[in-house]
Amino acid sequence: MDRGTTHIAIIGGGFCGVMTTVHLLRSADTPLKITLINSGYPLGKGVAYSAYSKQHLLNVTAGNMSAFPDKPADFVDWIHNKEGYTQVDKSLLSKTYLPRYLYGEYIEGIWKNALSTKKADIELDVIDDTAIDVEVNDNGVAILLKKSQPLAADKLVIATGNSEPRNPEIPGKDFFSSPSYFRDSWKGESVSNLKSENDILIIGNGLTMVDTVLGLIENGFSKTIYSISPNGFGILPHRHGGMEYSGLKNEISKPYELSKLVNLTHKHIRVMRNLGLSAEPIIDSLRPLTQEIWQSLSLSERKHFLTRLRHLWGVARHRLPVHVHDMMQNLRINGNLVVMAGTVKNITETADGIKVILNNKKTKKEETITVERVINCTGPESSIKKSNNTLLQNMWKRGIATTDALELGINADVESFRIIDKYGDKLPNIYTLGANLRGMLWESSAVPELRVQVEKLAQKLIA
């Protein structure tokens, strides 16, 4: 490599890492070296799009899943050329919730295309390894890898995406090393090699729980599946087929105040209810404004949102395609799926199976169930202090990365994507994006936001 060539290293090869690289490959007009370091999940697919089941669907309509902000129809055009979809009208296709593995194939295609058109003066290395630490020095950064020699780079992007969920807070920590405990429910092992002698407990009651139930049923599991979460809220279906509501958006204005926003939202919910409709389109209508609203709220308002409103927000935002919702309802009616409100008190392995003691919020009683496995579906751990990603932990211990005030991700400047260190300084050459910016932006985990971030970040990196 020429000594004048900038070396950009990217840790994490999911949507964010791969698409940042794609934009760099396309836009760089001076010699560049890029090193993309990825392990854990297949390149480009990450957790979300390497789904082990074809029944695992996108939770965003195809029309909103283009990888490029300036080509909104790109994904729909791509899928329309695929066998099985050529006869489907494009406007209909854009409203559908397609299998996630297909989206993985779409990103794979974009990646291959970017490689085949790569300019000669761009050197690209893809390393299958885990980054475990970072040192900042006068020349840039040194990245420590699990298997290979350390790597020096001028600029570094932390695109580590979704960390494994946090373990439940129970005294019986021994259980976490049991082969009957599945901390990472996104891998196929969590639903395979079933004995079907006992029931199964899923901790968590969101979209990942649904994916796991579908995976268990697909693999022939026929006993009872319990799911438990603090509130046991039911998951709503996408019952309005993309209906748009503008009443609330037209009425809200800056400066945003949480209490006013909540009151206005309630007012519009009443309007919808009086029309015999439900509130989801109102919540959807806030999406383009969510980041702006979040950034303008005070810390106490954000805390209030997290403690009092987050779960309701989650229910309204994370919905199921109608046919999947019907399947879940049928499983519940038939007693195959039992959704509980409550908390897990302890889990121990016994000769008869795994004994789970839980507090049932409805009956206000302690109950014990015996299951054959426990699957953790509580969603990605957002705190870098608690993450089991050694890289993030070490960056936090060194003070290179700090958490935002709510410990939802990494403290960073959202305009430049630069990480803010323990001295409050924006590091000149370490950047982050995606779920790591959740504390700063709240909505920073789905493609409609990420595709904008990857393009903007690539521009900053080569500026």
Ligand SMILES: Cc1cc2nc3c(=O)[nH]c(=O)nc-3n(C[C@H](O)[C@H](O)[C@H](O)COP(=O)(O)OP(=O)(O)OC[C@H]3O[C@@H](n4cnc5c(N)ncnc54)[C@H](O)[C@@H]3O)c2cc1C
């Ligand atoms: C189950 C699920 C379903 C989803 N469905 C949708 C959807 O339908 N639509 C939508 O818009 N969004 C969806 N999302 C959000 C999704 O997270 C984003 O769309 C996007 O895939 C995130 O990409 P990413 O690159 O930030 O992270 P990830 O996809 O998590 O990729 C990060 C990659 O970096 C690797 N990595 C992490 N740390 C290191 C390290 N230290 N060294 C080396 N490699 C490392 C990981 O193993 C992984 O391969 C879903 C998320 C999940 C979890």
